[in-house]
Amino acid sequence: MTKKSLTRREFIGKSTIAAAGFWIGTHSLSAKQEDLINKQEPPSDRLNIGIIGTANRAASNITGVSSQNIVAVCDIDDNYLSAISQKYPDAKSYNDFRKLLEQKDIDAVVISTADHTHAVATIAALNAGKHVYCEKPLAHTVFEARAVAQAAAKNKKLATQMGTQIHAGNNYRRVVELVQSGAIGKVSECHVWCEKSWSGGERPAEKPSVPKNLHWNLWLGPVVERPYHPSYLPKTWRRWWDFGGGTLGDMGCHYMDLAFWALKLRHPLTIESEGPPVKQETTPAWLIVRYEYEAREGMPPARVTWYDGGRKPDLVMEGKVPLWKNGVLFVGDKGMLVADYDQHKLLPEPDFAGFTPPPQRIPNSVGHYNEWIRACKHGSPTTCNFDYAGALSEAILLGNVAYRTGTKLEWDAIALKAKNCKDAANYIKSEYRKGWSLV
Structure with missing residues (x-):
């Protein structure tokens, strides 16, 4: 043909x-x-x-x-x-x-x-x-x-x-190759931090008129109806639970992506979060989320911790790791590897003097x-x-669920529910208003 x-x-x-x-x-x-x-x-x-x-x-x-x-x-x-x-x-x-x-x-x-x-x-x-x-x-x-x-x-x-x-960047690919080749040994601990912070207060009481250029009802989409207010859009919606997921929802998929890729992660066993007191309407100024993963494909069980809003791992604060604004730190039994978007370092640096990287096996992206x-x-x-991205997004969003429930969640990925916390269901799935569905 x-x-x-x-x-x-x-x-x-x-x-x-x-x-x-x-x-x-x-x-x-x-x-x-x-x-x-x-x-x-x-x-x-x-x-x-x-x-x-x-x-x-x-x-x-x-x-x-x-x-x-x-x-x-x-x-x-x-x-x-x-x-x-x-x-x-x-x-x-x-x-x-x-x-x-x-x-x-x-x-x-x-x-x-x-x-x-x-x-x-x-x-x-x-x-x-x-x-x-x-x-x-x-x-x-x-x-x-x-x-x-x-x-x-x-x-x-x-x-x-x-x-x-x-x-798609070459830096992430080289980091994945280093971790998976065993350059720092078996990795059972990973820390991911982002300096950014999205947070806010309570729902506005004022009810200004909807601007003529804005189709407010369409912007709300499936979310339960509420009056228009300029506090919600165009660029501030991330700090409202009904529309976004705070800093974790904004940046988690970028930085946790490297941990997921390098460590071959999918669904966590448990998720535990800490942060300031929970607000009904808006996301926290800072958050720490701890994930536990079972052993995978020759890799040991792993603990992955997320930090935002200025919080950082102890290893960074103690000066054992460079004080970068954002980073991903892999801790192995033979050394450490820290990376951000554009660079990476093997630590302690003297231990890796003359180190020869493994052969490149992940093709550079077009x-x-x-x-x-x-x-x-x-x-x-x-x-x-969307198979890879779906699992990554689930884990990111579960950090917010654990924070909002105040419970260390025992996660059943098949049933899509927390085995030990019925309240988690309120945040795992939201109700749509009439006229909107996923069908």
Whole structure:
């Protein structure tokens, strides 16, 4: 069958031996080289992409896929929608992503909305037969994260990728190789810290008018209705439990990603959190979360601890590890390894003088967005697909559940419940208002 005899959708979605060979043979291309190749493609061979959420964080995501055809844009803010429509005048515009998903020529969507609408938009897109790129975390609740992963598994031919851009960097890959090669011995302890802090107070009492450019009801989506207030958006929603997950929800998927990848983690056995007194409406100024994992694939049981809002591991505060603002510290029985986005060090440094790194075995990425673009076209793998990202997001969100219940949770990953805390169910799954569902 020739390319001309295929429909455009069939051609883009067709996974062939030739496509697989293209993936294997060009995996060492730089992201800039891949962008150039994408832009040299004839328009008929490019993906038709719908953009859901067009401003703030979305700007980088749009740039990341701009080599393709942007055929639809959606935002609940008419000012943002007007701005992106000027850049892509041929794209159809929408306020409701559900209407966008009815557009037949869309092959894939990029979702950059607030956390509370990630799952409803993602599952609707998968059910509509669209490839999906979604910002992190993958969902707002543990139940949603599992539902998204299951929807992706059901639609195996659709390419998925979560927005953990640092995963594509060479530094993370070299760290994974060092840990998994045994450079610091068996690792049973990992510490992850982030200086950032999202927190707030009580629900505003004022009820100002909704700005004319804002479709407030659509922004709320599945969340129980409440009056508009500028304290919620556009950039402050992360500190409200109904819309975000605080610092852990914001940054956990980026830094915990390295621990998950290197230590081959999935579902924790227990989760315990500490922080300031719990507030009903808003997230804490700081948080420490302790996870316990069983032995995995030749690796011993592991304790992983998250710190944010200025808290750091004792090893850092004692001067045994560099005082970086953010970091991931692996503690092995033969040494330590500390990393952030761009650098890593083996510690104590004198013990590793003259150390020869293991051979590179993880190919350099063609670029985080280009992995997904290529997967949409050829069926090649993505490294942050919704199976991996779903488990990572579940663990991140469970840290907030443990904090809000004040209980060390004994986690049953199969049943998706805390065996020792009935109250956890209130935070594992949230009720949707009428008109919204994951079906």
